[in-house]
Amino acid sequence: MRGAFFRALSALAERDHRINLIVGDLGFGVVEEFAQRFPKRFLNAGVAEQNMTGIAAGMALSGKIVFTYSIANFPILRCLEQVRNDVCYHNANVKIVAVGGGLAYGSLGSTHHATEDLAVMRSLPRMVVVAPGDPAETEAATQAVAAHSGPCYLRLGRAGEAKVHCGHIDFQLGKAIQIRQGVDLTLISTGGLLETAVRAAELLHHAGLQARVLSMHTVKPLDADAILAAARETGAVFTLEEHSVTGGLGGAVAELLAEAGEGPVTFRRFGLPSAFSSVVGTQEYLRAQHGLSAESVATAIGLILGRSRSLAATSAG
Secondary structure: OHHHHHHHHHHHHHHOOOEEEEEOOOOHHHHHHHHHHOHHHEEEOOOOHHHHHHHHHHHHHOOOEEEEEEEOOOOOOOOHHHHHHHHHOOOOOEEEEEEOOEOOOHHHOHHHOEOOHHHHHHOOOOOEEEOOOOHHHHHHHHHHHHHOOOOEEEEEOOOOOOOOOOOOOOOEOOEOEEEEOOOOEEEEEOHHHHHHHHHHHHHHHHOOOOEEEEEOOEEEOOOHHHHHHHHHHHOEEEEEEEEEOOOOHHHHHHHHHHHHOOOOOEEEEEEEOOOOOOOOOOHHHHHHHOOOOHHHHHHHHHHHHOOHHHHHHHHHO
């Protein structure tokens, strides 16, 4: 995703002189090309995220489109007051980019685990919150947030994410992308767990359950129409995110379903507990520890929907 973001950003900067990038003293191997090609539109603010955000807001209010870029929590939580009061309050055209969402920096511990960011960002007025599911969505999301007038938060993975989409995608902020059709249940994923959702749907298919898969790349504004249609048409909705189950995608979907009055719907959130991780390790290891592997998700859904024996037989085979 990181590479896809910088490819899209460089292409945008070629066409639009308003595009600027400010980083917080990191990623020189990744950002060097942009800095060399557009030296007057690149700034390293150093380890000073509050200043980085304040500078970005001021530049945006003078007519620029400014991307701030850092890892995990640093471009948002360390400078939350500036994000709220300088960017959101003034509706400044600042695009906050966090690389390494979720547990991507797993071995560095809880300080580098971005697991509350969606909840915090979606609570801010005027903030658009986007978490693309693969490199193709990342390129499209970068273009979309640049075109949007106002604050945006773009949450990326780190590197090496699989490409889920094989062809052109119709990417629109606030509109989910349907990856698979299904009538028995719906899996709604945001961010880097999209591939996991697709694999879980394949496992469920072998157990006789047809799972619809939605990529909810925009957490705010949420695609209420797609969610409510899924609830009516499949009767069971499961959310999947590499984020705390408190306040993220699952919380947003639960709020919508509870207030919609559509009738009884089977619902469960798959995500991380509201707790600091007591273990460190690779992203894959930590996902497995928290039940976020495709196998764990499929097995849990099978238990809820009464197909646990079929899934056990599939796994054994």
